[in-house]
Amino acid sequence: MNALRRHRALSRIWASDPGFRGWFTTVNHNDVGRMFIVTSVFFFLVGGILAMLIRAQLATPRSAFVGPEIYNQIFTMHGTIMMFLFAIPLIEGVAIYLLPKLLGTRDLAYPRLTAFGYWCYVFGGSMLLFSLLVGIAPDSGWFLYPPLSSTLGQPGINSDFWLLGITFVEISAIAAAVEITVTVLRYRAPGMSLTRMPVLAWYLLVTVVMILTGFPPLILGSILLELERAFGMPFFQVEHGGDSLLWQHLFWLFGHPEVYIIFLPAAGVISTILPVMARTTLLGYGWVVAAAIALGVLSFGLWVHHMYVTGIPHMGVAFFSAASTLVAVPTAVQVFAWIGTLWKGQPQLRLPMLWILGFFVTFVIGGLTGVMVAIVPFDAQVHDTYFIVAHLHYVLVGGFVFPMMAALYYWLPHVTGRKRFFKLGEAAFWLIFLGFHVTFLALHWVGLLGMRRRIYTFDSGQGWELVNLISSIGGFVATIGFGLVLVDIIVNAVVATRGVRNPWGAGTLEWAMPTPPPAYTFASLPSVSERDPLLKEPRLGVGLAKGEGFLGDPSRGRRETLCVETASGRPAYLVTFPDNSALPFALSAVTGGIFLGMLLKAYWLIPLSILGIVALGVRWVWTTGADRDRGPMDVGRGVSLIPAEEAEDPPGWWGSVFLLLADATLFGSLLFGYAFLWTVAPNWPPPSYLAPDPVAAVLAAVGGLVAVAAFRLAARALEQGGSAIGWLILAALGAGAVGAAAISVMVARPDFTAHAYDATLWVIAGYVLLHAALAVLMALFLAARGWLGFLGPRRRGPVRVGQIWADYLLVVAAIGLGAAWLPGAFA
Amino acid sequence: MTEILRISVPMTFWLAAFSAVYGLQGFICSRHWFEAEVEGLTVARMALVGAWLLVIAVQVAMLAMLRAERWASPEPTMRFVSVTLAVVALVAAVWSLVPVATTSICY
Ligand code: HEM
Numbered sequence: 001m002n003a004l005r006r007h008r009a010l011s012r013i014w015a016s017d018p019g020f021r022g023w024f025t026t027v028n029h030n031d032v033g034r035m036f037i038v039t040s041v042f043f044f045l046v047g048g049i050l051a052m053l054i055r056a057q058l059a060t061p062r063s064a065f066v067g068p069e070i071y072n073q074i075f076t077m078h079g080t081i082m083m084f085l086f087a088i089p090l091i092e093g094v095a096i097y098l099l100p101k102l103l104g105t106r107d108l109a110y111p112r113l114t115a116f117g118y119w120c121y122v123f124g125g126s127m128l129l130f131s132l133l134v135g136i137a138p139d140s141g142w143f144l145y146p147p148l149s150s151t152l153g154q155p156g157i158n159s160d161f162w163l164l165g166i167t168f169v170e171i172s173a174i175a176a177a178v179e180i181t182v183t184v185l186r187y188r189a190p191g192m193s194l195t196r197m198p199v200l201a202w203y204l205l206v207t208v209v210m211i212l213t214g215f216p217p218l219i220l221g222s223i224l225l226e227l228e229r230a231f232g233m234p235f236f237q238v239e240h241g242g243d244s245l246l247w248q249h250l251f252w253l254f255g256h257p258e259v260y261i262i263f264l265p266a267a268g269v270i271s272t273i274l275p276v277m278a279r280t281t282l283l284g285y286g287w288v289v290a291a292a293i294a295l296g297v298l299s300f301g302l303w304v305h306h307m308y309v310t311g312i313p314h315m316g317v318a319f320f321s322a323a324s325t326l327v328a329v330p331t332a333v334q335v336f337a338w339i340g341t342l343w344k345g346q347p348q349l350r351l352p353m354l355w356i357l358g359f360f361v362t363f364v365i366g367g368l369t370g371v372m373v374a375i376v377p378f379d380a381q382v383h384d385t386y387f388i389v390a391h392l393h394y395v396l397v398g399g400f401v402f403p404m405m406a407a408l409y410y411w412l413p414h415v416t417g418r419k420r421f422f423k424l425g426e427a428a429f430w431l432i433f434l435g436f437h438v439t440f441l442a443l444h445w446v447g448l449l450g451m452r453r454r455i456y457t458f459d460s461g462q463g464w465e466l467v468n469l470i471s472s473i474g475g476f477v478a479t480i481g482f483g484l485v486l487v488d489i490i491v492n493a494v495v496a497t498r499g500v501r502n503p504w505g506a507g508t509l510e511w512a513m514p515t516p517p518p519a520y521t522f523a524s525l526p527s528v529s530e531r532d533p534l535l536k537e538p539r540l541g542v543g544l545a546k547g548e549g550f551l552g553d554p555s556r557g558r559r560e561t562l563c564v565e566t567a568s569g570r571p572a573y574l575v576t577f578p579d580n581s582a583l584p585f586a587l588s589a590v591t592g593g594i595f596l597g598m599l600l601k602a603y604w605l606i607p608l609s610i611l612g613i614v615a616l617g618v619r620w621v622w623t624t625g626a627d628r629d630r631g632p633m634d635v636g637r638g639v640s641l642i643p644a645e646e647a648e649d650p651p652g653w654w655g656s657v658f659l660l661l662a663d664a665t666l667f668g669s670l671l672f673g674y675a676f677l678w679t680v681a682p683n684w685p686p687p688s689y690l691a692p693d694p695v696a697a698v699l700a701a702v703g704g705l706v707a708v709a710a711f712r713l714a715a716r717a718l719e720q721g722g723s724a725i726g727w728l729i730l731a732a733l734g735a736g737a738v739g740a741a742a743i744s745v746m747v748a749r750p751d752f753t754a755h756a757y758d759a760t761l762w763v764i765a766g767y768v769l770l771h772a773a774l775a776v777l778m779a780l781f782l783a784a785r786g787w788l789g790f791l792g793p794r795r796r797g798p799v800r801v802g803q804i805w806a807d808y809l810l811v812v813a814a815i816g817l818g819a820a821w822l823p824g825a826f827a
Numbered sequence: 828m829t830e831i832l833r834i835s836v837p838m839t840f841w842l843a844a845f846s847a848v849y850g851l852q853g854f855i856c857s858r859h860w861f862e863a864e865v866e867g868l869t870v871a872r873m874a875l876v877g878a879w880l881l882v883i884a885v886q887v888a889m890l891a892m893l894r895a896e897r898w899a900s901p902e903p904t905m906r907f908v909s910v911t912l913a914v915v916a917l918v919a920a921v922w923s924l925v926p927v928a929t930t931s932i933c934y
């Protein structure tokens with residue numbers, strides 16, 4: 001088979017559906033990655049227009065442009081859109097598009113999940129966009145502090161749009177994070193050990209693990225606040241045993257890591273591009289990897305530093321101040337690695353490099369003002385003034401937008417396969433760079449003059465007029481610059497000439513393929529023996545196209561790739577990806593029913609949607625697996641591997657582990673909230689405790705243990721050639737018993753509006769019930785699969801997946817129900 | 828998975844321990860401690876400092892393990908990364924919890 005015939009065969013196998021339909025059924029990371037990026041850029045434009053409205057309003061004193069109600073919506077939505085609908089999704093899009101190519105594989109671990117995440121993002125984002133257009137958008141600031149955001153401060157529907165829309169978008173972030181984690185750990189080119197991974201893969205790994213552990217507190221907070229708003233569960237109302245400080249803790253448990261979730265991928269992009277621009281390799285790979293990981297974990301230990309003004313005791317302040325100083329160390333290591341890289345290479349001032357220099361300058365200033373803000377007396381001076389706004393934008397725009405511009409111009413030839421020929425990009429750089437600095441230097445200044453943030457207008461005569469006008473003019477100059485970038489891209493996509501394959505002379509694998517990339521990315525998978533394979537073997541791509549790598553023979557007619565062992569990168573098993581499907585779109589639309597039902601208070605929609613989710617979910621997993629043992633299969637280069645469903649740790653197992661990491665963080669945050677209210681909220685202890693119920697306790701304990709044991713026995717029975725069906729049904733019964741015990745807690749305390757204690761019991765019991773229901777469903781599903789012959793002596797993997805969910809159920813039932821019953825037992 | 832644990836556990840332990848000590852301090856300063864009528868603040872100080880020393884001891888042990896032939900990573904770069912992170916975790920444990928010995932507990 002020659003390269004062209006291989007290309008045709010692979011293209012046929014991997015092609016998305018033609019035309020309009022293809023948009024909704026594609027599961028290919030090339031498509032979905034680009035869709036993510038384009039959508040997030042759209043939201044950047046919306047957020048940018050809002051920023052321009054802000055600056056138009058504040059350009060002159062006593063402006064009559066908008067009133068306070070609208071102004072509050074504008075700045076809240078500007079912050080919300082930029083943080084949740086632009087920055088995070090852009091990162092996801094870049095990761096989805098690039099990662100399989102950097103890692104030398106053909107797609108992400110769960111292609112349909114990629115698409116599902118995208119549609120959740122689109123639907124959640126549309127909800128917020130709709131509220132903005134209709135003028136009922138959230139208006140209590142991007143961190144939505146209650147009581148301003150609870151029914152006490154905002155009886156309208158505005159806050160609900162935030163809580164529901166953002167949670168919907170977070171689902172997409174969690175989906176992408178699970179998938180990227182598993183992809184980095186298992187879906188790599190053969191031979192690519194952990195330490196041969198491109199450094200960007202490390203950064204993205206750290207980032208997505210941070211998403212898995214950083215987003216659940218916010219998701220929990222949003223759920224609790226929405227439950228309070230919808231059903232009167234008083235989590236944040238002091239007179240009923242709640243405490244609005246709980247929201248601040250949950251929000252900043254997410255919010256501080258969020259800043260690093262945004263910064264780390266940007267740093268990864270710089271660590272990737274900078275060495276190429278300097279014609280060398282990154283200095284201190286091990287140091288940089290360690291710094292990224294250290295920064296990721298440290299950033300979780302800082303959340304309280306946003307809450308000093310709430311009267312935290314001295315020792316608490318000291319803890320978090322000390323921890324905050326620690327992050328300077330890994331940050332410095334990064335910066336030194338970059339400087340050292342520039343030093344040892346021969347830097348060339350091409351456009352991506354220009355943006356990186358812009359990043360350096362801006363980020364350093366942002367860091368300096370950050371140090372100033374960290375000095376407590378200075379902070380007291382500038383707290384809640386425009387100085388903070390200016391600092392924040394130096395960090396976010398300098399530390400994220402500028403690196404992303406570098407990334408745009410660096411990978412644009414990869415996406416389009418063309419080369420730029422006008423110098424529009426350079427002009428745009430200077431407009432944006434200068435415009436940005438004028439805008440925000442002026443805002444530092446007006447902040448020092450005492451202008452508070454979030455005010456919709458100001459009086460003349462305080463010396464603020466000229467500065468504000470200058471700032472607004474700067475803002476509009478920057479906007480023109482961004483417009484020019486768009487023009488540049490469009491012009492290039494339409495009229496530019498075809499470029500060469502690896503225009504920058506980079507060493508990473510994404511350049512070892514034709515550009516724009518074909519749907520299958522690599523015609524055959526490379527075998528990797530160093531960190532920058534293309535530096536040693538510039539013609540690697542040609543060999544791969546000729547089928548010299550793994551899986552060069554498309555004759556099985558399926559979308560195939562390889563999974564490797566995590567550490568060593570030795571090939572482990574053969575993965576067959578699912579084909580195009582409308583299921584992701586349908587599933588996220590049906591999921592949207594839950595959010596819409598909550599929003600419109602049409603609660604009948606919720607059980608209906610849940611039924612729909614279950615039905616589509618079953619359909620989803622039903623299409624995977626095989627109905628017979630296939631045994632090792634040829635993957636090229638003389639190697640044979642077992643298919644994924646015969647592995648002890650199939651992809652579903654890995655996905656479950658990392659989904660459970662996020663799930664466990666959510667549960668941990670819930671327990672934290674319970675303990676927090678217990679120790680800190682003024683109106684505790686509650687008037688009465690839940691009486692322990694021995695019958696329910698025995699039911700939960702026995703049921704949980706039975707479920708855990710039965711899954712193991714089912715796997716054992718399969719191994720010995722027997723049937724697992726009986727054991728799986730027993731497991732379902734056991735999990736059902738746990739669910740019944742959880743219901744008993746709710747029945748015992750029917751009034752969840754009485755006290756935050758009762759509300760918390762309901763949420764804990766509901767959480768256990770949800771997981772019991774999941775375990776029941778999985779067990780029954782597996783039993784049905786076994787009955788139809790989809791399980792076998794070698795195909796035990798699916799049962800092992802069910803087993804970890806049953807194990808998790810046992811743990812949360814023990815802790816959750818224990819925490820519900822124990823206080824009553826001791827009282 | 829073992830390699831992933833080598834590079835993630837020491838830092839994660841610091842985070843858990845740091846949060847736990849913060850929680851302990853919060854508990855001490857809540858009404859429960861006084862209701863339980865424990866020997867007031869000297870016991871509180873001892874508990875906090877004791878927790879600090881315990882955390883440091885665990886971090887030192889983990890660092891030692893990651894350097895011992897038996898548990899260390901076989902791969903030089905991973906070994907470097909894991910040991911560096913264990914050192915960072917140890918430094919973080921010592922430094923971020925210094926306030927248990929130096930500042931007033933509840934004011
Ligand atoms: C480059 C164009 C931008 C301009 C001119 C701009 C302007 C502003 C202004 C004037 C405010 C203060 C509103 C007020 O306090 O009344 C603000 C707030 C904010 N901006 Fe931007 N911004 C820009 C880009 C961004 C980007 C890229 C991000 C994030 C990635 C961002 C995130 C935020 C956040 C989080 C707030 C706080 C909102 C709140 O107080 O609730 N901005 N912006």
Ligand SMILES: [Cu+2]
Nearest residue numbers: 256302305306
């Ligand atoms: Cu912070």
